[in-house]
Amino acid sequence: MNYCSHCGAPVSVKIPEGDERPRHVCERCDTIHYQNPKIVAGVLPTWKDQILFCRRAIEPRKGLWTLPAGFMENNETVAEAACRETYEEAHARLAGVELYTVISLPHISQVYMLYRGELDDGSYSPGIESLETRLFDIDTIPWGELAFKTIEKTLQCFVEDRKSGTFPVHNLTITPAKK
Amino acid sequence: MNYCSHCGAPVSVKIPEGDERPRHVCERCDTIHYQNPKIVAGVLPTWKDQILFCRRAIEPRKGLWTLPAGFMENNETVAEAACRETYEEAHARLAGVELYTVISLPHISQVYMLYRGELDDGSYSPGIESLETRLFDIDTIPWGELAFKTIEKTLQCFVEDRKSGTFPVHNLTITPAKK
Numbered sequence: 001m002n003y004c005s006h007c008g009a010p011v012s013v014k015i016p017e018g019d020e021r022p023r024h025v026c027e028r029c030d031t032i033h034y035q036n037p038k039i040v041a042g043v044l045p046t047w048k049d050q051i052l053f054c055r056r057a058i059e060p061r062k063g064l065w066t067l068p069a070g071f072m073e074n075n076e077t078v079a080e081a082a083c084r085e086t087y088e089e090a091h092a093r094l095a096g097v098e099l100y101t102v103i104s105l106p107h108i109s110q111v112y113m114l115y116r117g118e119l120d121d122g123s124y125s126p127g128i129e130s131l132e133t134r135l136f137d138i139d140t141i142p143w144g145e146l147a148f149k150t151i152e153k154t155l156q157c158f159v160e161d162r163k164s165g166t167f168p169v170h171n172l173t174i175t176p177a178k179k
Numbered sequence: 180m181n182y183c184s185h186c187g188a189p190v191s192v193k194i195p196e197g198d199e200r201p202r203h204v205c206e207r208c209d210t211i212h213y214q215n216p217k218i219v220a221g222v223l224p225t226w227k228d229q230i231l232f233c234r235r236a237i238e239p240r241k242g243l244w245t246l247p248a249g250f251m252e253n254n255e256t257v258a259e260a261a262c263r264e265t266y267e268e269a270h271a272r273l274a275g276v277e278l279y280t281v282i283s284l285p286h287i288s289q290v291y292m293l294y295r296g297e298l299d300d301g302s303y304s305p306g307i308e309s310l311e312t313r314l315f316d317i318d319t320i321p322w323g324e325l326a327f328k329t330i331e332k333t334l335q336c337f338v339e340d341r342k343s344g345t346f347p348v349h350n351l352t353i354t355p356a357k358k
Contacts, residue, residue, distance in 0.1 A: 001184045005203075005212070008182035008189075018307070021252065024184075033184070036217045037251050039290060072216050073200065077283035077352045078290055099350040102278060102292070104256035111218060111257055113281070128197070169348035171278040173256045 006031045037109040041081035042069020044100060044154055045092055047119045050135035051155070053142070054089045057131045061147035067154070068092075069114065082115045090133045092124040101154045102171045112150040116158070116167060138162070149174050185210045216288040220260035221248020223279060223333055224271055226298040229314035230334070232321070233268050236310040240326035246333070247271075248293065261294045269312045271303040280333045281350045291329040295337070295346060317341070328353050 004011050004026035011024045016032050024033040044067050045052040053065045068089040072081040079097050086092050094117035103112040126133045136142065138159060146152045153172060161167045183190050183205035190203045195211050203212040223246050224231040232244045247268040251260040258276050265271050273296035282291040305312045315321065317338060325331045332351060340346045 003182055003184050003187035005180045005182050005184045005190075008187055010187075011184075034250070035253055037253060038215045039218065071213070072290075074214055074216055074288040075285050077285050078281065079283070079350065079352075080285070099281060099348060102257065102281070104258070106254050106256050106259070109253040111251075169278060169350075171258065171348075173258075 001033060001035075004029060004031055005033065035109075037111055039072040039078065039081070040069050040110055040112045040150075041072045041078050041085060041114075042067050042112070043082045043086045043094060043097060043115045043117045044158055045086055045090065045094060045117055045119055045124075047122050047135055050137055051141065051158075052090060052092060052119065052124055052133060052135055054126070054130040055132040055134070056129065056147055057126075058129050063131065064147035065142045065145050065151075066147040067114065067151050069112070069151075072113075078113050079115060082113070083117075086117070087127075089127045089130050090124045091127055092133075093120040094118065095120045098167070099169050100167060101150075101157060102169065103150050103153060104173045105150070105175075106173070107176055112154075114150070114154050180212060180214075183208060183210055184212065214288075216290055218251040218257065218260070219248050219289055219291045219329075220251045220257050220264060220293075221246050221291070222261045222265045222273060222276060222294045222296045223337055224265055224269065224273060224296055224298055224303075226301050226314055229316055230320065230337075231269060231271060231298065231303055231312060231314055233305070233309040234311040234313070235308065235326055236305075237308050242310065243326035244321045244324050244330075245326040246293065246330050248291070248330075251292075257292050258294060261292070262296075265296070266306075268306045268309050269303045270306055271312075272299040273297065274299045277346070278348050279346060280329075280336060281348065282329050282332060283352045284329070284354075285352070286355055291333075293329070293333050 007029040009028035097115035097117035186208040188207035276294035276296035
């Protein structure tokens, strides 16, 4: 951020009075430009004993498998965002969704919120951001070709919870692997 | 938003190619300025059979009772944000926290994420944004003087769940009351 989005003057970085963190501040119109984490909403879509995956048509991680998910927009609920992404990326509608994993990624200021949901009628096809959409059995999940750690973690929870048949919400944190 | 925060040129509102929503777009440097919902993180702090409340020293809803909560910052986890807010507003530390309510407010593009947590040693005192901090028994919760619907809803869940002793995560939506 270089300029004030309100008045157009150059911004400076300083700690505002009464605050404890450096912010982008406009010295002309006094606007403080806060920056906050973004929510990525998505779904682990199931159909009977299978899971629906999308193969990414776009960077990052083009060609790898993921679950439908994307940035939540203003003026929607988290569940609406998750269902919208599922339709956009896999042309699939869900009979209903239940919150499943909430994963903080503090190093990139994102919070993933992934739901579980059964497909409405079993139909699906690739959206513009997917090369391919495919149902996988639990024991053929493409573990070595997953696009994101958040997706891998959510699938690990699902495989484990399936044994007991109870699916509590998991609140987790992922940080970069130590080098 | 009037100006591009990257290059300082005036922005226009239009639907970028391949998108479906109007965005603030800079026609000089081609930056698309996305706007996304914000997370409000907080805690329902307990101490034995009581709940710790804060009376707000600032607008909105100055003078009314709330639970410690505030905007999540970049580079922290949701739980860290919730604990930080509890320390800032009530000078209270928590022995541990469990995610409890996730509440979408689509009309103001916010998502509340409130935890349950037992105070570490029972000590607390008002932070700069609180006029007063006080432990209330369940049957003296100041229902008529609560600052926010999200807080009221979370307390309703808590009072109800306390009967069974099980506290699942509740994923809810609050929309404005119809006039």
